Amino acid sequence: MAQIFTRSADxxxxxxxxxxxxVVPAALLVLAFTxxxxxxxxxxxxxxxxxxxxxxxxxxxxxxxxxxSEVRGAVRLFALGxxxxxxxxxxxxxxxxxxxxxx
Numbered sequence: 001m002a003q004i005f006t007r008s009a010d011x012x013x014x015x016x017x018x019x020x021x022x023v024v025p026a027a028l029l030v031l032a033f034t035x036x037x038x039x040x041x042x043x044x045x046x047x048x049x050x051x052x053x054x055x056x057x058x059x060x061x062x063x064x065x066x067x068x069s070e071v072r073g074a075v076r077l078f079a080l081g082x083x084x085x086x087x088x089x090x091x092x093x094x095x096x097x098x099x100x101x102x103x
Contacts, residue, residue: 019064030056 030053037049063069068079 023060023064026060027057030060 034050034053037046037053040046042049062079068076
């Protein structure tokens with residue numbers, strides 16, 4: 001963990017350029033998926049596909065730019081806990097909406 005904070009400015013620049021060189025093509029590919037799905041009429045599957053694409057975008061940002069790939073242990077565990085909490089909140093909201101009478 002101490003290695004992250006002891007990098008020189010040149011090392012940070014190389015890391016940023018390497019990350020951007022890997023993420024930009026991946027982000028463009030995900031953008032192409034988004035455009036392709038928007039032209040398809042798949043009914044409720046469009047929602048699931050768009051949520052999956054959004055999850056891929058979020059994973060790219062978290063893994064590379066927030067440097068989750070370089071940390072170990074508790075930080076990854078807390079990141080997983082945050083994702084579980086968000087999923088739980090969406091599940092409770094969906095359950096409330098779907099099972100409420102008269103909606």
